[in-house]
Amino acid sequence: MSDNRQQLAGELQRHGISRRTFLKFCTSMASVMALPPAAAAEMAEKLVKIKRQSVIWLSFQECTGCTESITRADKPSLESLIFDFVSLDYHHTLQAASGDAAELAREQAMHDNAGKYILVVDGSIPVKDGGIYSTIAGMTNLDMLEQVAKDAAAIVAIGSCAAFGGLPKASPNPTGAVAVSDIIHDKPIINIPGCPPIPVVMTGVLAHVLTFGIPELDDMGRPKAFYGDTIHDRCYRRPFYDRGEFAKSFDDDGARKGWCLYEIGCKGPTTHNACATIKWNNGTSFPIQSGHGCLGCSEPDFWDAGGFYKAISTGIGNPGQWATGALAAGVAAGLASAYLNKSTKSKAEKNHQEVTIEDMGGKHE
Amino acid sequence: MNSSKLAIEIPLEIAEPTTGMVQAVLRELLEHVELLAESGQQHVIDLTSLPLNDSDKRELENVLGKGEISVTLSTLGDSRIIETGINGIWWIKHFSPNEKLLAELIEITPFPEIIKSHPDDIKQAVFELKKLIEINESGEEV
Amino acid sequence: MNEIELLNWARGPGLAYATIIMVFGLTLRVFEILSLGRAEELAEVRGTGVSDGWKMILKRSLPEPRHWKLITASYIFHVGLLVVIFFFIPHTQLFRDVFGIFWSGWPNYVIDFFTVLSIAAMMYTLVSRFVDPTRRILSKMSDYFAWVVTFLPLVTGYMAFHRLGIDYTTMLAVHILSVELLMISLPVSKLTHAITFTMARYYTGSTNGRRGIQS
Numbered sequence: 001m002s003d004n005r006q007q008l009a010g011e012l013q014r015h016g017i018s019r020r021t022f023l024k025f026c027t028s029m030a031s032v033m034a035l036p037p038a039a040a041a042e043m044a045e046k047l048v049k050i051k052r053q054s055v056i057w058l059s060f061q062e063c064t065g066c067t068e069s070i071t072r073a074d075k076p077s078l079e080s081l082i083f084d085f086v087s088l089d090y091h092h093t094l095q096a097a098s099g100d101a102a103e104l105a106r107e108q109a110m111h112d113n114a115g116k117y118i119l120v121v122d123g124s125i126p127v128k129d130g131g132i133y134s135t136i137a138g139m140t141n142l143d144m145l146e147q148v149a150k151d152a153a154a155i156v157a158i159g160s161c162a163a164f165g166g167l168p169k170a171s172p173n174p175t176g177a178v179a180v181s182d183i184i185h186d187k188p189i190i191n192i193p194g195c196p197p198i199p200v201v202m203t204g205v206l207a208h209v210l211t212f213g214i215p216e217l218d219d220m221g222r223p224k225a226f227y228g229d230t231i232h233d234r235c236y237r238r239p240f241y242d243r244g245e246f247a248k249s250f251d252d253d254g255a256r257k258g259w260c261l262y263e264i265g266c267k268g269p270t271t272h273n274a275c276a277t278i279k280w281n282n283g284t285s286f287p288i289q290s291g292h293g294c295l296g297c298s299e300p301d302f303w304d305a306g307g308f309y310k311a312i313s314t315g316i317g318n319p320g321q322w323a324t325g326a327l328a329a330g331v332a333a334g335l336a337s338a339y340l341n342k343s344t345k346s347k348a349e350k351n352h353q354e355v356t357i358e359d360m361g362g363k364h365e
Numbered sequence: 366m367n368s369s370k371l372a373i374e375i376p377l378e379i380a381e382p383t384t385g386m387v388q389a390v391l392r393e394l395l396e397h398v399e400l401l402a403e404s405g406q407q408h409v410i411d412l413t414s415l416p417l418n419d420s421d422k423r424e425l426e427n428v429l430g431k432g433e434i435s436v437t438l439s440t441l442g443d444s445r446i447i448e449t450g451i452n453g454i455w456w457i458k459h460f461s462p463n464e465k466l467l468a469e470l471i472e473i474t475p476f477p478e479i480i481k482s483h484p485d486d487i488k489q490a491v492f493e494l495k496k497l498i499e500i501n502e503s504g505e506e507v
Numbered sequence: 508m509n510e511i512e513l514l515n516w517a518r519g520p521g522l523a524y525a526t527i528i529m530v531f532g533l534t535l536r537v538f539e540i541l542s543l544g545r546a547e548e549l550a551e552v553r554g555t556g557v558s559d560g561w562k563m564i565l566k567r568s569l570p571e572p573r574h575w576k577l578i579t580a581s582y583i584f585h586v587g588l589l590v591v592i593f594f595f596i597p598h599t600q601l602f603r604d605v606f607g608i609f610w611s612g613w614p615n616y617v618i619d620f621f622t623v624l625s626i627a628a629m630m631y632t633l634v635s636r637f638v639d640p641t642r643r644i645l646s647k648m649s650d651y652f653a654w655v656v657t658f659l660p661l662v663t664g665y666m667a668f669h670r671l672g673i674d675y676t677t678m679l680a681v682h683i684l685s686v687e688l689l690m691i692s693l694p695v696s697k698l699t700h701a702i703t704f705t706m707a708r709y710y711t712g713s714t715n716g717r718r719g720i721q722s
Contacts, residue, residue: 019483021440024459027479028467030411037409037470041478081441220509230675244596244615263600270514270676283465299511306518312679313597314604316519319526323605326530333531334538341542 017084022047025081029207032200032278033215033225046211047085053210054109054117056148057091060141061134061168061177062123066159067093069196070203082203085210089117092136103137110151118209119152121145121180124161124168128176145183154214155180155189158202160297163191163221170303181221188214191221195297198278201226220300222272231268231294234276237261255291265309266293273298383420390415390425394454397473401453405475412469422469429454436480442467446477510677517683525687532694533702540703545710548717556713563712564705577635580628587625591618591661615668622665629658649697656692659685 023044030040059067071080071094088094089109090102097105109117123141126133131140139147149155157180160166168177181189190209192202205223208215215223232238240246240260247254247261260266268276271294275286287294293309296302306316390410397408412422430450438444442462448455455472457479472478482490508516570578592598596612603609612618633654636642663682666672673681692698700707 018440019486020438020479023479024438024440024444024467027470028459031413031468031470034411034414037411232675242615244612246596263596270511270679282461282463300509301512301515305511305515310604311597311600312518313600314518315522315601316515317523319522319601320605320607322523322526323530326527327534330531330534331538334535334542337535337539338542341539341544345544 017081019044019048021081026207029200029204033204033208033223035212035225039212043207043211047207050210052085052087054113055086055088055120056106056109056117056152057088057094057120057122058141058144058148059092060121060123060125060145060162061175062159062161063167064093066122066196066202067091070199080203082206086118086206099137106148110148114151116153117151118206119148119155120158121155121162122158124165124177124179125183126168126175126177127183128174133175142183145180149184149187152187154209155184155187156205156209157181157189157191157193157221159197160193160195160300160302163193164300166195167303169301189221190214190217190223193222193227193298193300194273195295195302197298198226198274198280200278201274218272226274226278227272227298229272229274229277231271231273231276231288232266234274235268235288236276237288250291258291261288261291261293263311264293265307265311267296267299267302267305267312268294270312271296271299383424384416384418386415386417386421387425387428390417391428394451394471394473398451398453401473401475407472407474409473410471412471426456429456438479444479446480510674510680514676514680514683517680517687521684521687525690529690529693533699536694536699537703537706540706545714550718552717553719554716556716559716560709560713563715564708566712567708577632580631580635583628584625584632587621587628588657588661590621591625591664594618595664619665619668622661626658626661626665629654629661633658653692653697656685656689656696657698660689 023040026043026047027037027040029035030037030043035043070082087109090106092102095102095105123134125131125141125145127142131142134141136144157163161168161177162180165173165177165179165182168175169179179191181191190205192205194201201223204226205215208223215225218224218227220227232241235241237258237260240258241262245254245257245259246263247257247259248263249255250264255261262269266288268288275294276288279286279289295308296305299305304316306312306314393410397406397410400406400408417425432448432450432452434448436446438446442460442464444457444459446455446457453473453475455474455477457468457470457472457477459467459469461467570582590613593602593610594613595618596615599610599612636646636650636654660682663678663685667675667678667682670678672678689698693701
């Protein structure tokens with residue numbers, strides 16, 4: 001048996017993965033990321049040859065929804081294959097070790113793979129009051145992130161919390177939660193927002209990082225292959241929007257006919273994600289297909305972007321109240337200025353002296 | 366809605382009309398088949414990367430027709446590999462375990478890569494077959 | 508600040524400031540104007556002036572044959588603006604949210620038609636301002652300012668709806684910001700006429716009437 005076969009290929013075989021499964025995985029990854037078809041074979045070649053990449057997964061202020069999304073499938077899915085290509089050296093929820101042993105594993109991996117490991121973060125980082133609102137093994141999230149990021153090759157911020165601050169950052173943000181990119185500035189960061197992100201998006205990006213490096217990112221650090229279009233761009237209900245046919249409530253005739261959900265709060269037009277094409281639960285459906293508008297969960301501050309059931313064209317807050325207040329203030333100021341005008345006028349009238357014809361030197365007849 | 370049964374039918378997909386792209390794809394296929402015939406150059410087209418809607422794909426499938434070979438690859442869901450009515454044009458569909466279409470490709474090749482046994486795997490096969498023979502022989506002796 | 512933060516700012520604090528400035532400013536302006544009162548008529552009053560006031564409101568709204576092209580263009584963009592502002596479906600959502608009253612919007616193609624027409628008509632009024640020597644001399648910076656702040660929401664709205672130029676989120680934010688600029692300009696520019704035009708016309712008409720001037 002040759003050397004490289006003893007590496008990953010042997011590993012694959014032990015997991016019951018054949019080369020064809022592997023090729024199929026790479027083909028679907030290449031397809032979903034819109035890579036040229038030839039890239040699939042190249043990806044397969046590379047994945048077989050590389051040493052299993054060390055991955056350290058840090059979970060901060062989060063709900064484990066992102067981990068659930070990537071690991072929970074009722075059948076072994078292609079997405080979960082990614083775990084066979086990496087060496088997940090530290091992950092709270094998935095690792096067997098606990099306590100000191102777990103932290104030791106993390107330190108060991110950091111030491112052995114310094115400068116080469118991938119750091120995956122899910123959850124936001126609280127920075128208020130010295131970061132005391134979330135700690136692991138007595139260490140604040142802030143300290144742990146800075147420590148582990150120092151020698152990482154790249155950072156993958158998974159989920160809206162790690163990418164943008166997410167739910168913990170929602171107003172009034174009691175813990176001072178921030179995104180990974182607010183703290184780390186000297187490492188490449190890939191943002192994979194979503195609450196949670198689509199499993200194949202996480203897998204696809206990881207596969208890309210392993211084989212071809214960091215994929216093309218947009219101005220918010222999101223891979224363009226998945227976040228290049230908005231939900232609205234690819235929505236199957238788009239024709240209804242264009243025609244102006246909107247459901248007015250969740251149980252009206254329009255809703256039954258599957259009309260556009262814009263008026264009942266769909267945030268699809270401003271939300272960049274791949275839900276409308278890749279869909280959820282192994283391609284079964286996505287929110288709009290099941291009759292509910294998009295919440296915009298993969299965009300920054302989605303929790304504070306007005307109500308979930310209010311159209312994007314409405315204001316955030318209470319414009320009616322501001323208008324009433326301004327009207328009252330305007331009336332008060334108007335009355336005050338009217339009074340001022342009046343008193344100026346009456347003063348002028350008081351000082352007014354009639355000019356008679358005599359004054360002008362003429363004679364009264 | 367006067368019947369006792371409350372029928373709610375929310376359309377989940379809207380059948381789109383064909384875009385007329387099929388003709389363009391056929392021309393592209395012709396180019397690649399010509400290349401394959403002349404110089405043996407192979408090519409792969411990822412159908413999801415083309416601006417074809419589902420109606421277009423079905424139309425293209427119908428136009429090309431079905432050939433003599435159809436292969437099912439069973440690994441984490443089925444993959445269906447069919448030679449179309451045109452020799453050298455293969456239609457490949459990869460499905461997930463729950464029948465979701467993962468990728469759809471057209472390969473212009475004498476024989477799709479994924480069906481072939483990989484040289485490394487064949488080397489491994491020698492090793493495995495020897496082991497099988499050993500086990501078999503020892504089994505007979507007992 | 509990324510584009511979604513810009514949009515959220517425009518929809519939140521930006522809209523709040525603009526609304527407050529607009530409503531406060533316009534209310535103050537109306538009170539100020541009304542409290543100025545009217546100069547005493549020293550000559551014998553020839554009538555109450557009420558009917559003359561109403562007549563003027565109507566008369567000044569009628570087209571005049573002398574400048575029919577310009578007046579038609581003005582008509583088109585004024586009507587167009589009203590239609591686009593109050594009957595584009597996303598706008599009706601905003602009004603429902605603010606005032607709690609709802610009316611049906613018009614189909615997108617109708618709105619689109621009025622938008623393009625209004626943009627063309629506004630372009631015409633600008634060009635004619637440059638071309639006509641009299642109007643060019645009479646025009647001041649404040650006139651061009653009024654034109655620009657009215658024109659921007661139309662164009663940005665059109666571009667946002669048709670996904671032209673920059674990405675939709677940024678375009679929508681720019682559109683909302685341009686509307687906020689218009690709202691803030693209303694009480695402090697010539698655009699105050701949007702609410703004072705009836706008052707002003709009535710005043711002119713009734714004063715003329717009381718003085719016995721045929722209007």
